[in-house]
Amino acid sequence: MRALPVGDRALLLELGSGEEAEALHAELLRRRAAGALPAVREIVPAARTVLLDGLDDPGAFAERLAGWEIPPLTPGVRDAIEIPVRYDGPDLAEVAELWGVPRDEVGRIHSAAEFRVAFCGFAPGFGYLTGLAERYAVPRRATPRTAVPAGAVALAGPYTGVYPRSSPGGWQLIGSTDAVLWDPQRVPAALLAPGARVRFVPVPAEAL
Numbered sequence: 001m002r003a004l005p006v007g008d009r010a011l012l013l014e015l016g017s018g019e020e021a022e023a024l025h026a027e028l029l030r031r032r033a034a035g036a037l038p039a040v041r042e043i044v045p046a047a048r049t050v051l052l053d054g055l056d057d058p059g060a061f062a063e064r065l066a067g068w069e070i071p072p073l074t075p076g077v078r079d080a081i082e083i084p085v086r087y088d089g090p091d092l093a094e095v096a097e098l099w100g101v102p103r104d105e106v107g108r109i110h111s112a113a114e115f116r117v118a119f120c121g122f123a124p125g126f127g128y129l130t131g132l133a134e135r136y137a138v139p140r141r142a143t144p145r146t147a148v149p150a151g152a153v154a155l156a157g158p159y160t161g162v163y164p165r166s167s168p169g170g171w172q173l174i175g176s177t178d179a180v181l182w183d184p185q186r187v188p189a190a191l192l193a194p195g196a197r198v199r200f201v202p203v204p205a206e207a208l
Contacts, residue, residue: 003062010053011062018130018158021048022118023070028052029195045119045194047128073116080114080197083162085153087111087202089173091141095155098138106174107202109136115160115198120190125164125182127192132160144170151177153200160200162192175200 001024002014015021025045031037038061041054055061087107096103115131137158145168148154152163154171161171164181181191192198 001065003058003065005058006051006053009055009058010051011055011058013050013052013065015048015050018047018118019073020070021045021050022116022130023073025050026073026195027068027070046121047119080199081191082199082201083153083177083179084203085111085175085177085200086204087175089153089175091172092174095138095172095174099136110160110174111200111202113200115200117192117194117196117198118159119194120192122161123164123167123182125190125192126161127181127190127194127196127198129160129192129198130158131198132158134158138172140170141172144168148173149176151179151181153177 001020004012004014006012013024015024022045025043028037028043028050032040032043038055040052042051044051044053052061087110092103092106096106099106099109101109110132113131115129117127118130120127138155140156147166148163148169148171150163150165152173153175154161154163154169154173156171162177162179162181163169179191183189
């Protein structure tokens, strides 16, 4: 892990992998909840980094952090957010071919995994979810779509995501949901936040 100063009151922590970044983020949240973390305004995870903003003494905290032992992530720590999904996406056949399974197996494999929101970005309410085994990573589409509908459940690389609104996108679409990922009238507005556990629940089309 490498700690880089950002301005006078922030640290950017660079990790060797996405898994290490997720584990550190979880440990920071745990210590903050236990009152064992210095005052910090924001903890912002990304693919392989965690930003801490609002520290009184970033240098002193970096020295303390060097002595931490970061436990690995453990599944089932908190109740999972359940997202109902129809596995009816237009890229199901392509994903099935990439995985080497029948088309109907894609939904079963995907819904059997427990996901965790590693970080958020791209659009308000869009979470990058990890949880599928490495062998199920898929490439982005060679030609992105000009419009992906809101509620599309999609795969790219090691991540699963749900489009919170219609937008261009190059992810592989495997399903759809009516769950509202971003609602400015709701508190909090985002359904998913970094660290949240997520499960996808397959439902027939008429159930949504």
